[in-house]
Amino acid sequence: MPSPEPVKTPTLSLVAPADAATAAATPLVTMSKPPAAETSQPVAPVKPKMRPLLERVTRDQVVAALLGCASILTLFVVWYLGTKYRLEFYIRFKNVPTPYEVFQQAVDVGLSSAFLTNVLYSVKRILLGFFIAIGIGVPLGLAIGRYKRVANLFMPVIEILRPIPAIAWVPMSIMLWPNNEASIVYITFIGAFFPILLNTVHGVHALDGVLIRAGRVLGASELQLFRHVILPGAMPSIFTGLAVGMGVAWVSLIAAEMISGQFGVGYFTWEAYSLVNYPAIVLGMITIGVLGLVCSGAIRIAGKLLMPWLAFAPGSKK
DSSP states (O other), X not given: OOOOOOOOOOEEEEEOOSSGXXXXXXXXXXXXXXXXXXXXXXXXXXXXXXXXXXXXXXHHHHHHXXXXXXXXXXXXXXXXXXXXXXXXXXXXXXXXXXXXXXXXXXXXXXTSHHHHHHHHHHHHHHHHHHHHHHHHHHHHHHHHHHOHHHHHHHHHHHHHHTTXXXXXXXXXXXXXXXXXXXXXXXXXXXXXXXXXXXXXXXXXXXSXXXXXXXXXXTTOOHHHHIIIIIHHHHHHHHHHHHHHHHHHHHHHHHHHHHHHOSSSHHHHHHHHHHTTOHHHHHHHHHHHHHHHHHHHHHHHHHHHHHOGGGGGSTTOOO
């Protein structure tokens, strides 16, 4: 039986100092390494694999989607049963069209370009008025929240104009602006402006003063404080104002289109009511709801992209 090969272990050796001046010093101890083993082939780095889509979906997301679908389905079931049996218990379903009748109306209208034109007019007006409200409301809100003198100048006027509903501005806007299109955009702007402005002011006031003092200690200028401290700190409140302002803007837009518009979803809905076309009325209402849902979803997505740090904030779900 062949004897096993001896294991090669590191050996210790003493090395004397090189010159006589250090002869009294402690000898240096060195360790000799065993002969290197046979070199192996280099291993290629393993690239991380993208997780499949189903693995990235969490249980909470699935539950939330199921609950949302269940609520929408419940609404349609109540609508279907109420219109099928013509229920009357204080709420009357006698003249309400059935889901199938509304679907047939959607098919008939979808084949024409008039309905698409109305939708495009409403989308153009809502975006124009909403972005004007952002361009004025956010900078003004930051200034009012930051500087006391600016607040003293603007807040009295704002508090006088804010309680006036947007629908009350319709006669005045028709007199102020040269055409109906500009007056409708102005009413949409009024609806979105005040929620955006006041939430921006609240975001600046709620900002921790320690952050501003720390920025000043580090030598930040006023512009740098606005850019790197005040604006990021107020952005959660700003996006809350954007979401609220978008909802109020849709309400204001539809009311303005019903009163003075010639195109738009609100005009389409009011015209259907004038012609006693009940399925078209419900179709207009559903269209408004879907467009509002898309706009609110876009605001939420933009907020997540612009504020990634909120995913790590206390109380947030990782």
